[in-house]
Amino acid sequence: MSADKMLEKTNRINLLFDFYQNLLTEKQQTYLKFYFQDDYSLGEIAEQFQISRQAIYEHIKRAEHVLEQYENKLHLVANFIDRNELLNQLNDHIMDLKENKQMTNIINKIKSIDEI
Template sequence: MSAEKMLEKTNRINLLFDFYQNLLTEKQQTYLKFYFQDDYSLGEIAEQFQISRQAIYEHIKRAEQVLDQYESKLHLVSNYIKRNELINQLNDYILDLNDNDQMLDIIQKVRKIDEI
């Protein structure tokens, strides 16, 4: 897998993880954090938890599948991305209209909803 594809996958998994991590088992959360966020190798994780590298690989693959299943059913990430794209379009449009502080304030409030 190319470095660009791996980075794209890592970013996608991290975004899915941000939304759905509480729906994963504790073990799945831990292994995904070590692998995708802390950049541990499969071997390093296996050594830390005293299980085989293959077992770590299978746990991570299964957790990725679970994240994808949640997204295919709930669409939280895709809706978040679409909503942010629309908010950015609105923001650009309002800025083009010249100084409209009230509309900009509303957009900022909408953006803060997702930050909570």
């Protein structure tokens, strides 16, 4: 897998994790955090938890699959991305028109809701 593809996958998993982490088991959360957020290798995680590298790999793959299943059903990440894109377009349009600052403030408040 190319470096760009791996980065893209890591970013996607991290975004899915942000939305759905509470729906994962504690073990799935821990392994995903170590692997995708802390950049531990499979071997390092296996050593830390005293299980095989293959077992870590399987836990991570299963957790990735679960995250994708949640997204396929709930669409929270897709809706978040779409909403932010539309808000950015609206903000750009307002800035182009040099419209009312109150509208820009409202847009910024809407954006901040997702950041909490």
